Amino acid sequence: MPAAGGCAPTDAGPGSSVDTSQQTMANTRPVVSLQGIVRHFGRFAALRGVTAEFTAPTRATAARAGDPAPGRLYLILGENGAGKSTLLRIMAGLLKPTRGSVTMLGATDLREVAARVGYMGHAPLLYDELSAMENLRYFAGLYGIVDDARCQAAIRLVGLDPELKRGVGQYSQGMRQRISLARAIVHDPELLLLDEPFSNVDVQSAREMARLLGNMRNDGKTIFVVTHQPAVLEAVADESLLLSAGLLAARERGLPEYMKFPFSQRADHPDHMDNDNKDKGDDGACPSPVEGGER
């Protein structure tokens, strides 16, 4: 039993790395390829040569293998300043690498596939003076979507009411994060890049967002999430990339063992004394360390 307790449904154990050569087989589709990505900001090297390939099984292959998820959800983890957001911005086409190349959905010119990619930044990327619906209506229009029903559905999907009239500047931080996610998914992208989607989001809402991301992954989307709260996505994460000082330090299946159940989510933490175990059971995630220990 792991020292931290809990189960590891998709984890091959700490330190186990995924064999990328096995993944790039004929029955997979290329999603993202990063070749020697270096990014300097002046004399500071934010990324120092990141090379990685990400593929996803085709729907038929996934079905044959009994895998319910033809998509993949990758966590990008690391300390502050490790280069996570820089890497995501490069993948989104917002930054150009100083050296190296990026191939997204088979294209090296990221604008060719812009309509198939969704990006949620660290900032909300929303107009404060406009309501959620007005924001989404405008951004959906940039993707050629003029159907209000799509915008309303995206807002409902993140658990908010499209009828809210006040500007998003008057929303709480968590609500803004959820609208920001709705903006990123309104055009139904194949590839989703999310930078800190759970920051300032309450625990229940974060779980709902995680469940939504899990459903999207099961529908075939490939999702990259930069987060400091990886435990929220423990049940749905397929792989974790650990960045350290601008280098890809590790690539593991699922969530690294030592990152599961951070202190704030432990069942013996005062905030979770009453309902944590029940919640874990409800959403199909692993039992808490204490519960696991009792078993």
Added chain:
Amino acid sequence: MTVMAVARRTLAKDLRLEWRAKDAVNSMLFFALLVVVIFSFSFDPTAEESRRIAGGLVWVAFLFAAVVALNQTWARELRNQVLDAYRVSPAPAVSLFLAKAVGNFILVSVLEALMTPLFIVFYNLRSVGPAYQLLVIAVLGTWALVVNGTFFAAISIRTRSREIMLPLILFPISIPALLAMVDATTSVLTGEASPRFWMQLLAVYDVVFTTVCLALFDTVINAE
């Protein structure tokens, strides 16, 4: 979506934002009003003198007031990093530029429409030449100001002191247009010469700079 369709949506969004916040219009109006009042107290010109100096006075006032609006153009896009949401979308960059330029043109035109009666009253202005030509000069001159202003405001958004940078870049490059606007306006007001040459110069300036700005905007907005 076509270039024009995205531009229309972006323009509608910008006008809605301005209607709600009114930050550009209010500051422009207040600034232009101050210029009119201060100049009228300082000079106290006769009707004849007014006709000679009004061209310069009016356009300098509009130029300075327009800078206030132009500085606001990209401020909203930088707040919450909204510009990133546009940049990751497949929408063409020129649509954004067109929407911003037309939006600024509308704002500055509203300012001109509101301030012109005040200029007429404070400076006792009456046009000797055909007054309709003033309308053509106003359209051509305003576009010359806003097309360059919108472009250079986009260049200066990544600089720290962008409020100072914009006039430093914009004013020198606007000198030919400003010269044409002032001389054309004075020619119409005094009726002493034909404004035709200056109007043609202004039209050529507009075509050249609009083309250059449209061609370069994609590079500017995606520059790091």
